[in-house]
Amino acid sequence: MLPNRRKWLDLWRKNATVAASGFLAISATTGVAGYEMAKDDVTLTINGKKQEICTYAKDVEELLEEQGIQPRKEDYVYPSLNTPITDDLHIIWEASKEVTLTINGKKKKMWTTADTVGELLRSQHVAVGPHDKVTPSLSAKVQKGMNIGIERAFPVRLNVGGKQQQVWTTSTTVADFLKQQGIPLGQWDRIEPSLQETVKAGMTVYIVRIKKVTDVVEEPVDFAVVTKRDDSLPKGERRVIAPGEKGKIEKTYEVTLENGKEVARKLLATRTIKESKPRIVAIGTKTVHPVASSGRPSSRGADQAAKEFYVNATAYTAYCEGCSGITSTGINLRQNPSVKVIAVDPSIIPLGSKVYVEGYGYAIAADTGSSIRGYKIDVFFPERSDAFGWGRKRVKIRVLP
Template sequence: MKFSASTLRLLSGAGIALLAGAILIAVGFFRHEVYITVDGSEPARHTVWGNTVSGALRSTDVRLSPEDRANPAPGTVLSEGMLIEVATAAPVEIEIGGGRLNLVSAERIPSNLIQEAGLQIFPGDEVWVDGVLVDPQVELVATRFLSLELRQANRVTLHRETGQQVLLGAGPTLAHALEQSGVALYASDVLVPGPTEYIVENLEVDHLPGTLVEIRQGADILHSRTAGSTVGLALASAGISLQGLDYSLPAEHEEIPDDGVIQVMRVSEEVLLEQELVGFMTEFQALTDVPIDTLQVVQAGEYGLQAQRIRVRVENGEEIARIVEDEWLVKEPVPRIEGYGTQITIQTLDTPHGTIEYWRAVEFYATSYSPANSGTPLDAPWYGQVFCGGNMQNGFVGVDLDYVPCGTPLYIPGYGFAVAMDTGAISGAWIDLGYLDKDYVPWHQFVTVYFLTPVPSADSIAWIIPPGNAR
């Protein structure tokens, strides 16, 4: 078959177009943008040629050994923007029960590594990496060498007074196994064998928990445990010491009480020196050269001084005792001496009732009364009678008989002549002027009372008459 020149030119152009299209399809099929991370590094973007993960890795010079691991798998077809994670294998050493197993693996999850080594993890087992307890299900950071320790749990039987408890502990020591099992161990607890004992299978342990005590110091409360049986040992376990006068309830040598409560009493004593004034007495002295009813100070009084040595005891901040150990008189008090006059001079006074002769004149407070207003019941046998004898009449007055004896003749201006014949609820310089009911005159005032001659004997005179008061 023959073709014309124009036909040949048409066929040649079509062939070139088909070839160019095929080349473009091939380029688009083998060329991809992907991200590759090796052993957890930051993902790097690469333009790669190929249609599988293994081809992409070869185009970036990443060579996988048989133990290395790629994700997605090496035969996976590439997609645009795919993330390829590469974990390179590293030597792994697993220590178990004193022996060692070695393998090379790209695995970083401890439980999977242990399974690759043909081992199993059971409840209570522990995985340690470089001396640190790790979660066997958590992926580790990639390293060039990985060392694991599988501590297998052993059966431990804990015997107590309240019964026994079976634990699974990975050790290495008994204390660690108890902590792993959530058993609280206090410094006061007693373990046989001791807490540093290495764990072996079917270990039998006697556990004697310390006694729980409550130690009270005033308002402070401390809870502690002790292995001792006495109060003193319990305090020592809690780091509390009794000093000087301190004591405890119960005492140190006594057994710990059933309720575990111990009271610590912090005691201090202080010796005080205290002084107080001592009052002075007042003495009276007769002065023969001074007129009667005149007082003057012969000697001023002075306070004395008394000293005491006092021991004060304080327990837990509260004073509980104050004891006087000694006392003495530092300075004697000096009495006050008041002199009273005893010099009597007879004098005269003109009055509406004539001239009177008197030996003493004293100001009294005067009131008045009569039988009807004296407060005595009408049917009383003594109604209308006076204390010194006889019936009331004008001129009889009531006084304090300690200072004005019965029968003393008196003169009271505005009242007249009078005789001390009665008494009542009055004292000192108070006079109650007596009247018959029909003659009664009320009095409430101060008045001068004149003591008329003759002068009584000195031993019957009250030389000092105090101010009047109602009793």
């Protein structure tokens, strides 16, 4: 009996050990399964890259710490850091980037999660005018360490060739400003102020268009008057032997134009096209003895005709200012330039009288004038040069019967 009992006891002990081992194994398996069931499946997007993870974290902040992320206050985190972790939660984290924003030379560092430069400026409530210069462009992607610059545009008056308009610019110098506006400059153009001058708001920039052109003109050349003595003519009488002929020259000028208006003219060359021919005038030297008066009674006009007296004599032409070219007695001086005529005061020398004027010769009193009063006459010459040459003088006149 004893051997059988011992055998039974060994068998019982063996079964008990196996049972205990099985119980421990089941317990361990159940615990592991429970621990695994405590994990949450979430989606985490880091700077645009999505990943699926399982986590025991209690909230978003702990989850990010598990991933080695220490968010800055400027970072974008969604949902908030204290949001509890639940299954299928989608978490987004975008790291902020440090950039430098410079506006008209004033710098400011900042952190941002903006995707583009335009988005960054909107988030900072920075308005951009239509003429402002932004670098890089508003559509450029924001990069870490990026330098973003804004140059504020200001109004400037631009006067090109006399035509003025208002434009907007961000340029620093006149040269940059003209380049920005696409204004071409000619070789002689004048810029005011100078190209190196700093552009300021409200300034007027002038572009004076300068051109230099060649102008060729023809000009008449007056003829000379040559006198010669003639003893066949009564003393003082003049007779034109050769009328004279004007010459012609060609002058070449360099003309300077500013905004289309001539401001300077420089003579470059002169060429003779036609030589002038002198006027030749014969001056009488023959002495004429006056006819003695018969002593018969006569009218006032007859008394005057028998006398010689002195008068103040000037000269005129058919083309003088206010002259019609026709005498008060109807003689057309422009059509008859060789006629010898004097203007008189009819109360002194009757119209129609034949006279002899010292230094002028025989003539007819056929004209009057508003300034011819008393002992004064005006002698006619067809050419201005002769009239100027006569000038004003006191001469002796004799009224012929």
